[in-house]
Amino acid sequence: MLVVTAAASRSSGPFGVVTATVVALGAIVLAIGGATFQRTTKIAVAATTTIMIGLAFVGWQTGVLPDEPVQGVAATPSRKPTIPAPSASVIRPEHPTAGADLRGAVLDGQHLAGASLKGVHASGASMVGAVLDGANLAGADLRGAQLAGVRLPGASLRGANLAGANLSDAVLADACLIGADITGADLTRANFTGAVVDPRAIGDLTEPPLGWNTPSGAGRAACAK
Structure with a gap:
């Protein structure tokens, strides 16, 4: 009987297993007790078998007992774990491009050397x-x-809006800040050595940051980008 149910599971799924099991059990009971059972008992066994097969058919019709073949464990295809998408407040674009919308994005510690981020909208972003x-x-x-x-x-x-930005400990050596707005920016310990800046952009700061207004050739080259 095990061989029959195994074959049924591969060909007709759970529906085949239940049907084959009921038929096999009914046949075994009748084969063993056929010579001694009274006619009413034989009828009862046959009726029970028929009812069980009918219930299995109803289960198949309603989807409770599907007829898809049952695959072995080894044949079950592996599924990759689903990685939830990050929320909008922790977006981490791998390759942001010019003009991209990076408002509120989190780019902490990312390596974007030489990236073209001209005109990006990154107000409130974290880098x-x-x-x-x-x-x-x-x-x-x-x-x-x-x-x-x-x-x-x-x-x-050049022409960037850095108003209110936190540039503490930032390294802007040989950078180009012509026309940049740094109103209210935190420039604590920022390094501007060799950077090309507008001397008037320092605003109300009583002490200019390190290297302020010491333009270098490299800084002028940055302004040519």
């Missing part, structure tokens, strides 16, 4: 410790962005 050596951020909207410890040597920030 703490990001590596943006030689990147083009001309005209970028970085208002209120978290840029603490960011590396921007040789980067172009």
